[in-house]
Amino acid sequence: MVAKSRLEQLPSALQAALADRRLLKVIAGLTNFDAASVERICRAAGLGGADLIDVACDPELVQLAAAVSGLPICVSAVEPELFAAAVAAGAAMVEIGNYDAFYPLGRIFDAAEVLELTRRTRELLPEVVLSVTVPHVLPLDQQEQLAVDLVAAGADVIQTEGGTSAKPFSAGSLGLIEKAAPTLAAAHSISRALAAADSVEAGSAAPVLCASGLSAVTVPMAIAAGAAGVGVGSAINKLNDPLAMVAVVRGLREALGMPAGTIVVA
Numbered sequence: 107m108v109a110k111s112r113l114e115q116l117p118s119a120l121q122a123a124l125a126d127r128r129l130l131k132v133i134a135g136l137t138n139f140d141a142a143s144v145e146r147i148c149r150a151a152g153l154g155g156a157d158l159i160d161v162a163c164d165p166e167l168v169q170l171a172a173a174v175s176g177l178p179i180c181v182s183a184v185e186p187e188l189f190a191a192a193v194a195a196g197a198a199m200v201e202i203g204n205y206d207a208f209y210p211l212g213r214i215f216d217a218a219e220v221l222e223l224t225r226r227t228r229e230l231l232p233e234v235v236l237s238v239t240v241p242h243v244l245p246l247d248q249q250e251q252l253a254v255d256l257v258a259a260g261a262d263v264i265q266t267e268g269g270t271s272a273k274p275f276s277a278g279s280l281g282l283i284e285k286a287a288p289t290l291a292a293a294h295s296i297s298r299a300l301a302a303a304d305s306v307e308a309g310s311a312a313p314v315l316c317a318s319g320l321s322a323v324t325v326p327m328a329i330a331a332g333a334a335g336v337g338v339g340s341a342i343n344k345l346n347d348p349l350a351m352v353a354v355v356r357g358l359r360e361a362l363g364m365p366a367g368t369i370v371v372a
Contacts, residue, residue: 127329129335164181201238
């Protein structure tokens with residue numbers, strides 16, 4: 107299976123994290139081109155025990171993130187033509203999405219556009235691991251079908267989202283669960299749809315990463331819902347204190363289970 111062979115090109119530790127369903131990706135932000143901000147986030151990710159860092163699609167940011175964190179780098183964009191330079195700079199994988207930064211601008215990605223972006227990316231980069239985010243604005247049944255279609259078009263990993271649509275009403279842990287509900291529901295539905303499609307094709311189902319609106323309270327729920335890993339951004343990058351950022355990453359790591367090199371107290 108081609109997708110499986112591409113995933114086997116990932117660093118062994120990243121493959122193990124996916125196989126063990128405990129991958130932790132720290133997201134710096136698709137529109138975050140601030141080198142100082144990216145450096146702080148990546149340093150915290152490395153010290154806190156993350157497995158992967160997701161940065162904006164810029165070759166210099168790829169090199170900075172790798173140097174600071176020592177971790178594999180994923181780059182995110184919605185323009186496939188930007189990916190090649192980032193891969194040449196050392197990115198281990200590329201990602202279409204997520205789309206949270208675009209929704210406040212009124213920019214909506216429908217299924218047809220995401221599928222076309224996937225096909226274009228696969229044509230440009232036939233051997234590079236490709237993750238694709240399924241827009242949460244679609245009804246769940248349409249998210250399921252799009253995920254199946256994306257894998258057929260060459261996506262190796264499917265990512266969910268939904269934090270921007272959540273409107274938590276409660277404080278504390280209940281509010282955190284309410285915030286994560288849309289992406290947890292998507293992870294549950296999509297992982298099962300991919301498994302069902304995979305049983306027909308007799309292949310190996312693409313792993314699902316659950317992202318957007320997650321916290322240490324809800325990342326175990328994402329794994330229970332069927333995800334192979336999680337992506338967390340705002341819970342970390344909204345902080346200004348480097349020690350607090352590291353503490354959040356460590357809390358996420360512990361919530362998912364060790365290792366990731368096993369955390370070293372700095």
